[in-house]
Each structure stands twice: as structure tokens, then as C-alpha cells.
Amino acid sequence: EAQVTQNPRYLITVTGKKLTVTCSQNMNHEYMSWYRQDPGLGLRQIYYSMNVEVTDKGDVPEGYKVSRKEKRNFPLILESPSPNQTSLYFCASSFFPGELFFGEGSRLTVL
Amino acid sequence: GNSVTQMEGPVTLSEEAFLTINCTYTATGYPSLFWYVQYPGEGLQLLLKATKADDKGSNKGFEATYRKETTSFHLEKGSVQVSDSAVYFCALSDLGSSNTGKLIFGQGTTLQVKP
Numbered sequence: 393e394a395q396v397t398q399n400p401r402y403l404i405t406v407t408g409k410k411l412t413v414t415c416s417q418n419m420n421h422e423y424m425s426w427y428r429q430d431p432g433l434g435l436r437q438i439y440y441s442m443n444v445e446v447t448d449k450g451d452v453p454e455g456y457k458v459s460r461k462e463k464r465n466f467p468l469i470l471e472s473p474s475p476n477q478t479s480l481y482f483c484a485s486s487f488f489p490g491e492l493f494f495g496e497g498s499r500l501t502v503l
Numbered sequence: 504g505n506s507v508t509q510m511e512g513p514v515t516l517s518e519e520a521f522l523t524i525n526c527t528y529t530a531t532g533y534p535s536l537f538w539y540v541q542y543p544g545e546g547l548q549l550l551l552k553a554t555k556a557d558d559k560g561s562n563k564g565f566e567a568t569y570r571k572e573t574t575s576f577h578l579e580k581g582s583v584q585v586s587d588s589a590v591y592f593c594a595l596s597d598l599g600s601s602n603t604g605k606l607i608f609g610q611g612t613t614l615q616v617k618p
Binding site: 396425432433434435436437440450451482484491492493494495496497 | 507535537539544545546547548549552592596605606608609610611
């Protein structure tokens with residue numbers, strides 16, 4: 393089954409404790425992206441990757457890092473999480489930028 | 504810059520009612536337009552798309568027409584069902600203008616359909 397898999401789905405952590413949200417896709421997509429969803433703001437792009445070893449900032453990259461060492465994986469790293477990063481995070485992928493397949497989301501709470 | 508504006512929700516309808524969710528956009532160039540749907544507890548799924556002016560996207564009884572003259576992409580369905588209750592997002596792709604492949608989303612419109 394074609395899918396984008398994110399882990400963890402739910403996480404409660406404390407300020408400053410580094411965490412990684414993993415994302416893996418099994419569709420051989422070149423393009424991958426991370427979004428955060430906040431009430432009243434819709435979805436905003438954090439980072440994206442056009443291909444392996446090629447990543448770039450989206451609209452709200454502050455406080456986040458990504459890497460793309462393999463085509464299928466695109467982890468999101470929060471080096472020192474803060475409460476304003478409490479959000480619902482989505483990983484997405486596609487063959488062509490624009491028509492995205494989304495994961496089920498990771499709900500992160502930073503205390 | 505590019506942006507998408509959707510009608511505010513929530514929208515509450517009775518089963519079999521007609522649905523319209525308005526979406527207008529601001530963009531340079533010729534973006535592709537999309538509607539995504541998010542069911543409770545799930546990620547977004549592509550519902551339909553249109554890639555050029557006057558294109559009509561359709562899927563599962565939903566339709567939307569790319570109107571360049573009014574910069575709109577309104578979502579319609581003739582007869583909604585309880586199972587259509589979800590959040591609907593209008594989006595545009597900025598591939599033509601900035602080549603980031605970013606989807607720019609509206610705020611989302613919550614639809615609740617009552618039996």
C-alpha cells in the first residue's frame with residue numbers, strides 16, 4: 393500500500409529536549425516536505441526537499457532541521473523544542489511538486 | 504505574494520443539501536489549484552485539482568472550476584452526505600512562480616453534515 397508513515401503520532405515533551413519526527417514514503421517520490429498545521433493559520437511549509445541531499449527552507453523553518461540522506465526518509469529534527477512549536481505536523485511527498493500525499497500527522501506538545 | 508482565501512466555517516448542512524465552499528486566490532503566473540480534504544484524525548487527501556483556466560476538477564461528486572477571470576476555485580457538491588463531514592482546504596501550487604513546489608493553503612473550512 394502506498395503511504396507516507398510518520399512517527400511518533402503523538403508526543404508530549406519538555407522545553408529543550410531534542411526530538412526527531414521520522415517520515416518515510418514507499419512511493420519512490422523525489423519531492424518531500426514538512427508542514428505544520430495550527431488553528432486559524434492553515435498549513436505552513438517548514439522545509440522541503442527536491443531530491444536526496446537537496447533541502448531548502450519553507451515559510452517557517454526557525455527551530456527546525458531536516459536531512460535527506462535517502463530518497464524514502466525525511467526526518468524533522470527539533471534541536472531545542474519550545475512551547476511555540478506545539479502543533480500538528482505533516483510530512484508529505486510527491487513525484488511532482490504540488491500534488492502531495494500526506495502522512496497521518498504527528499501531534500506534538502512541548503511543555 | 505501568493506495567497507488563498509477560503510470562506511470561514513464551520514458550515515453546517517443537512518444531508519442531501521447543496522454545498523458551496525468559496526475559495527479565491529492571488530497568484531502570479533498560472534498556478535495549479537487543488538482541494539484537499541481532512542477527515543477527523545487523518546492526514547490530508549487530494550480531492551480534486553485543476554491545472555489551467557476553465558479546467559473542471561471532479562471527484563466523489565465534488566466539483567470545482569478554475570476561473571481565472573474571478574480568481575476563484577469554489578468547491579461544490581449537489582447532495583452532501585454525513586460521511587462528507589470533514590475539513591476542506593483550498594490550495595495553490597507556486598511551481599510556476601518560485602519553483603519551490605510549495606502548496607499554499609487556505610485556512611480550511613469545516614463542514615458538518617447532519618442526518
